[in-house]
């Protein structure tokens with residue numbers, strides 16, 4: 192079994208460059224998927240409170256710890272603070288619920304899932320009578336200050352951000368006493384995020400690419416929308432390297448030094464996605480894949496457009 196390479200955070204800790212995503216992984220499937228992934232050699236699982244399946248992920252982790260397949264310190268677990276828990280007094284409680292669900296004493300990485308806060312103490316997507324999301328005016332700066340305390344308490348090893356734009360990251364960096372270790376963003380050839388990645392590199396923040404395969408099972412996908420894995424240019428490259436389109440997409444990220452977390456509940460695909468450490472894309476092919484960029488965002492979070500902290504409305508990147 193090949194060992195997955197890691198990259199080093201600005202705090203000296205390491206994150207495996209490749210992991211398993213769990214959004215949309217159904218109850219009844221996700222426990223087995225995580226077990227399969229660990230057996231195959233995955234040592235990084237990407238979770239979130241909002242995915243509603245952390246208990247089932249925790250069951251798989253617990254089984255693999257009990258079986259002695261993996262030790263806690265040998266596996267990297269990420270989760271994310273949901274938008275209804277940004278108020279400083281709610282942050283630790285939200286983390287503790289995630290820890291309890293995952294049956295863990297600590298997380299390796301805890302991210303603020305989105306910069307925009309939602310109204311607290313109700314639904315996870317609180318809506319008014321017109322069906323619009325109800326916003327909260329908590330500033331993510333105040334949330335970050337409490338995230339830092341979670342590190343001091345030993346409840347999380349590292350903290351970071353997800354779906355923040357450059358300006359929002361700059362605001363966090365201005366007040367941070369613990370620098371964000373990682374930014375998790377949508378990233379694939381249709382949205383290669385070069386400018387944001389270069390900015391993160393310049394300030395020592397590592398990047399994780401979500402939806403690296405184009406998220407074909409996203410709930411809001413409409414017939415006729417582009418399917419990244421079906422792109423003919425990509426398929427031609429896959430033939431050239433005797434790999435699948437998914438493997439080329441994942442290798443693309445890994446070779447750029449970007450962490451990536453494809454989701455699958457299908458054992459053969461979990462294996463296929465892992466088999467990317469035995470080939471290398473030529474630099475000219477990486478450059479060619481970069482030309483596919485078309486600002487194609489699959490996760491635009493349109494439900495909270497109009498929120499003053501929506502990351503994709505007013506800033507170029």
Ligand SMILES: NC(=O)C1=CN([C@@H]2O[C@H](COP(=O)(O)OP(=O)(O)OC[C@H]3O[C@@H](n4cnc5c(N)ncnc54)[C@H](OP(=O)(O)O)[C@@H]3O)[C@@H](O)[C@H]2O)C=CC1
Nearest residue numbers: 212213214401402403404405406408437453454455456457
């Ligand atoms: N921070 C954030 O806001 C976000 C984070 N994420 C994280 O990133 C992860 C990955 O992104 P996600 O949006 O799920 O989408 P992905 O781009 O990982 O695509 C997942 C889809 O691709 C299918 N698939 C997986 N492997 C293959 C393969 N080898 N060949 C063909 N199809 C394949 C899966 O099917 P099947 O499962 O049926 O095998 C599933 O339908 C999420 O699960 C989540 O952990 C995602 C979105 C937002």
Ligand SMILES: CC(=O)C(C)=O
Nearest residue numbers: 214239241304490492
């Ligand atoms: C999938 C996910 O993490 C979203 C939409 O927030």
